Amino acid sequence: MISTQGLIHDENFRPIDAVVLLGEPIQWERSLQVIIDLLLTDGNPSIVPDDSNTKHDHIPIIACNRDLVFKAAADLPRFGHGAFLTCLETLYKNISGNDLKYTAFVGKPFEISYQYAETIANQIALDNGQSKIEKVYFIGDNPDVDIVGANMYNHLLQQTMNSRTSISGYSLLPDSKYLSAKLCESILVCTGVYEPNKQKIDGKNPWKLPTTIKLDVWEAVKYILLMETCPWIINC
Structure with missing residues (x-):
């Protein structure tokens, strides 16, 4: 003092x-x-x-x-x-x-953040009478953090599914039964850190490559609905 x-x-x-x-x-x-x-x-x-x-x-x-x-x-x-x-x-x-x-x-891009988000989403789905989540869509504006994290989580899901072993972060979550996803898609939007007119994504780093790039969150949501067999969204 x-x-x-x-x-x-x-x-x-x-x-x-x-x-x-x-x-x-x-x-x-x-x-x-x-x-x-x-x-x-x-x-x-x-x-x-x-x-x-x-x-x-x-x-x-x-x-x-x-x-x-x-x-x-x-x-x-x-x-x-x-x-x-x-x-x-x-x-x-x-x-x-x-x-x-x-x-x-x-926090991002570490796996526990994505596991927690999936846990909450599954709890909401089950509370509303829906089936467990099999596919996760992650929307982010930063290739270095958001997209890298989502791609790493997708890789982790694939490893877990192929090896039939548990994910390391399970023990940190209240109940691993809410982790059911088999795939995670990364969607990069152009309304934040990433600006397509000013920067290019490093094509040599596969972790930074998103599944798709959309103008904003609304376009990303429309893409998700279209992928989940909601063709009527095209007219929105």
């Missing part, structure tokens, strides 16, 4: 057990400084570590949302949480000489 008398160590200060990052802060420099302090001192900045200490471990750090940029009102994309994490990783590496090791990473 800092006061007019200078730095005061609070003997009752309880060390921080872990760091959880849910989104980019308003004041990056202050947050970066505090997080680095906690990582370098096992959660207790009052105790400065010995420079001779070769210990590489740090307190647990959990993060989500690796989107480097997102689309806003400005002409150019804005820095997202992924940009903040990049700064954090670089600072920690340059200061400590070690790589920052995340205890867990959740």
Whole structure:
């Protein structure tokens, strides 16, 4: 704690057990400084570590949302949480000489996010007397995150179906009986990060290639309905 008398160590200060990052802060420099302090001192900045200490471990750090940029009102994309994490990783590496090791990473493009979405969709379907979902359509505006994540999930579904083994994230969900999809299609829309007139999709990276590209979400929904044998949607 800092006061007019200078730095005061609070003997009752309880060390921080872990760091959880849910989104980019308003004041990056202050947050970066505090997080680095906690990582370098096992959660207790009052105790400065010995420079001779070769210990590489740090307190647990959990993060989500690796989107480097997102689309806003400005002409150019804005820095997202992924940009903040990049700064954090670089600072920690340059200061400590070690790589920052995340205890867990959740959110897109990691499988648990897609499994959770499928679980909720299946619960809604069953509550309304519908059959379980066999095919998932994922709509996103960012090829590097949304489309990569959807394609990875589709690959995971194919592996699971072919090997008849369970998906690794099952144990993290309340009930795996709600995971029934066999296929996941990725639909890229042009109303966000991806702008077809300004950028091209890396054709050499199959993970970034969407199943189809649509102008906006409405066109994506019409495509889904058409694929699900709703021909009347063509006239909408």
